[in-house]
Amino acid sequence: MSCRTKAITTKTKTMKAITFFICFIFISLIGKSQSTQSKPQKEAVLIVGDRAPAENKARMEELAVILESHKYKVHRFYSPNNKWVDIKKAALNASFFIYNGHGTTLGLDGGFGGLVINEFISAQRIVDELKFNRNPVVIYQSACGGAGSSDGDPLDIGVKEAALRVAETAKPFLMVGASAYYADNYYGGVNGFLQHFLAGEALGDIYVETVASWTTIEMNQALHDETLAGDLNIGISSTGGGKKELIKLVNGKQVKTYEPQEKDYSIAYIGPVDLTLKDIALVAGR
DSSP: OOHHHHHHHHHHHHHHHHHHHHHHHHHHHHHHHHHHHTSOOOEEEEEEOTTOOHHHHHHHHHHHHHHHHTTOEEEEEETTSOOHHHHHHHHTTOSEEEEESOOOBOOTTSSSBOEESSSEEOHHHHHHHOOOSSOOEEEEESOTTTSSOOTTOOSOOOHHHHHHHHHHHHHHHHHTTOSEEEEEOSTTHHHHHHHHHHTTOOHHHHHHHHHTTTSEEEEEEEOOOTTSOSOOEEEEEEEEOSEEEEEEEETTEEEEEEEEOOEEEEEEEEEOTTOOGGGSTTGGGO
């Protein structure tokens, strides 16, 4: 073989190698692009209702920081920028739907339920108009009736009434595809729940672990409702109650008396006890 033939052969092999390398890089980039596109954006909807105290926005921003640290795109609907049409659109692909605001008695059966944004949204409108693609966890933060208790209640509404209010508030969301409902009226309560849930802990475990040491778990049992699918539990916890000791002066003498104390039902959940982050339709975006 001549030197010229060898040179041509070597050049041909080099060109083939370069061509192969370019094709390999191109295919890899396409694969990477398709892989990236196959992972949907993780999203959350955060709502601060109409006429809510200014500090409620700050509390909601704390939740936004937690979610954004886990790569969620946060849609903020803080009063007065909380139109129902915009909320519905953002909720389609949300994995968390969080509301802080007033409770209403616009429930499905005339009890608690609904939202107060720039208009009153009844539970029936939630059922008729709200759509979820990703089975989100719905969270109520400091909303009357959401966890049981409400402003203007008597000293103790009783656990039966508290459970009814929680179920009424949660039901419309569960009917349209929410995987679970959680409500907490205490400052920092939802923050802790989110951190535990985002860490992969189960819903039922989070509830017991975070409330058992300082509240009374009044109820943590199966929820029987034929209109709702799945094996759901309902948990209700309380603080206060019982009687407080008072010393009164009667005819110049100290007399010990006892009066009932207010009982608050302020933390609750409805959902499968074993529900974890991987069970709701957001894992593809992790």
